[in-house]
Amino acid sequence: MFEKTFKDFNINFNALNESNTFSSGELVTGQVSFELSKLTKIRAITICLKGKADVHWSSGSGKKKRTYYAKIDLLNLKSVILQEGAVGRETIVPPGRHVYPFSCQLPHGNFPSSFRGPHGQVLYNLTVAIDRPWHITKDFVTQMNFVHHVASNQPELMASLSGSNSMSVCSLSCTSGQITMTASIEKKGFLRGETIRIFCDFGNASSRTVTPKAKLKQKQKYFSREGIQRRLFVKNLNSVTGLPISAHSSETNAEMLLNIPADSTLTISNCSLLQVHYEIELSLCLRASPNLIMLFPIVLCDLPLHPHYLG
Template identity: 75%
Template structure:
């Protein structure tokens, strides 16, 4: 027969939802029934809060386990001590009830959460110690909620965004599609309905279908964020009415309801974050979707505007803090060329009734760190042969290789070449690093090429073979490669060639991807750098459609 029966831990509810928050005083009773007289040493209580994450990656011998844990607090107290109750430590059979009081510490603790790879839990453990017996523990969990400050103005501020793309048909006639969307605010509660306003202009020959999705992102991290695990869930979606081809200024609205059982936003935990976003997209056949993302915050308390639009600001200098999150997209790096640029700006708008708005704008630099392609670490090699006919005779042969494809700004490219000169003349190895910027618009293409550096090696005499090594340093000021933009591309080539008099030069070209040096010491190329979401922009025309790189005539002046 069990000694302890019907053990219960009961709380005095502080709210209808039976939740607790930072600083709350918890009161309640523990109750249990003893089947026989039992000697008790003590009854202890422990209040803990913690987060832990745990997942595996790889398979077989390469399987790795990642885990981390942080304890928020661990408070202990005594409910019953030996010899305190009526001067004896033996409790008679029957039902026993003891009251308790404890307080959750003040602190910025995250909301309770359970996911497939981690959890945030707050436990109240009651332990009963008996002489010569193992402690008997009873655990119950608290539903902890982190209250979001409803006075934060950005939660009530409307959200807006826009995007556009050109669609090319079989006849290569482009049609511009533009979409502008907005939400009434950023902060919502569970069960609330989100109103999505969308204005669409369709100059293409295709039918478009607007669609809105509510997405939840769960991100699990190890300490210092070295390893990460991301889960994206589609919680709900709604589809609008199709938009016919060659239609301008179509206004549509869609409503999407946040599930009542959704977890709250968690942004104040270093190991586990829960975020939400509304994805507004235009779906069209045979092309990538046009997308606009709106990050939203799920709060536990309904938000109410405080004198919205009627704020009175006194004379003098004022400053207001703000936060703004760059969307988790594969965005191209900031760029400025002769015929185009990629720039990012942040604009503040001060609205006054019956007055013209005052605006301030600043630009900021975005550096793309999506370098997860394993091809960046792949070595490259090439072979070229040349038979000489005029003013000389014989053949020359060159085999060259470089260690990889991706290099950081300022990093040296080690070129190893074996040159076999069976001709009657001296040959000299030369090296040229050049850039090629391409600009695309209305099915046309503008190309800008420029030599960045040129180096010359030692001459190799006739009837001789020699292995040569050269370090070609990429200039630190070189713009990082841009390969993920549909109207601008920044590419680089390293040309290794032999200078042969009175003949065209045999050459080998290696494509080089220039990576931003700011990430050189923070990660390994192709290992730790990855991106959260696939790019939504359509790729530029294929390399085979154009003569991508000029011949050596353009650099050396030879005919």
Template identity: 75%
Template sequence: MFEKTFKDFNLNFSALNESNTFSSGDLVTGQISFELSKVTKIRSITMCLLGKADVHWSSGSRKRRRTYYAKIDFFNLKSMILQEGAVGGPAPLPPGRHVYSFTCQIPQGDFPSSFRGPYGQIVYNLTVGIDRPWHMSKDFVTQLNFVHHVDSNQPELMSPLSGSNSMSVCSLSCTSGLITMTGSVGKKGFTRGETIRIICNFSNASSRTVTPKAMLKQKQQYYTREGVHRRLIAKKLDSVTGLPISAHTEETHTEMTLTIPAESSLTISNCSLLHVEYEIELSLCQRASPDLTVVFPIVVCDIPLRPHYVD
């Protein structure tokens, strides 16, 4: 068996940063090491660097169950770490510890960040394969944490967001009262763990009490290759409820805050099979009537944004 011959197999990377992430164009360097318990012939040690996305889900009843599946390879790079005895056959390696260094470069390209969800994933794998005569090839797979860097120089990410909405509410006497809501967020781009400050102004001319609420949502959308079929998941990540606003109240000002969870995925908009989006939903909740809402789409980045000042 493989484990009886190869002891203490390790695959180690050289970290490029504190978060141990990789991005487009980065050079991946490291070592593989193992201990041989006896003289062993090895045909080759290969390395494969693969970036891919795949989605899969099923729908319908048990009798009419339908499965959807799609896959895209961003890149698939293969190289040789060791190739012994190309002419005379595999050369034997002596017992003891063996260490081999490797280097590979992630291609330049607009590749999406790593992600894993219930109906799909975006993964970047480094696979080391050991091939021996008269044995099944043995593969060791390690995942790279890949990050797509958003261009922080985009003006729209630092631009404030604002929106308003209003509706008339008819009471039992059918006297209409207007409810208005205006909200604003200081910018569009945020990082994981950052707090979002929402400034709100409300006016309630109706005869009902309304309650303001802010919610941070994540939307995961999975697509087939043609984009004809879609699977959507919406998750509430954080929410806050403000003080009720009494009937016939004018110009109520309040502020609410939401926090992006530190473990949240980054926004993904550059993959045809899988999107991850975020939005802030500001609403006024009332009984027996639809909620009044304003939605702000935001972007979760990996690098803190810095305002650009013009002299």
């Protein structure tokens, strides 16, 4: 059996950064290592780096149930680590520990970041195949974490966002009172793990107590290949609740801090089958009435933004 001959098989990448991620145009290098228990003939050791995106979901039930599936290939790169000799003979490898370096040049391109969701994924896998005479080829697969660098020199990512909203609330005597909010955030582009500062002014002319709340929401959109059918999945990543604002009062120069989880997926807008977007939902909540809501779309990047990029 393969496991009796090959032991302690490992595929290791040479890290280019602390997060061990790779991006388009970079050179992927690493080592394949294993222990041989006996003299072994090997015809070839090859690597294949593949990237793909696929989506899948179902709707309806019974006879009306329909299943949607689509897949696109992003990358397909192949390289040889060890191959047959010049006369077509197998390589005879002695027992013991063996390490083989490998390298693979990623092409320049607009490839989406790695992602896994309930209805789809973007995966980049490195497969090492060992071909021996009179044996079925054995494959070893490991995932590579790919990151798409959002252009950090986009002025819109550094621009502040602001807005306001209001609505009238009817009390028991049907005398309406208005609640208002005006809010802003410093910029549109953020890093994972960063804290979003939301500056708010709240006004409550109603007879009820209202409570401000901010949520960080992730919206995952999945599309069939034709783009006609789609599936939406919304996930709340974090929230913060402010101090209640009593009736006929206001809260000015309030600040709400909303943390972005460090393990959040980057924004994905460059894939035809799935998209990942983020928004801040700021609301004033009150009983027995719809909430007053304001939305701020934001972008999660992996590179810091600096004001001088605007010049």
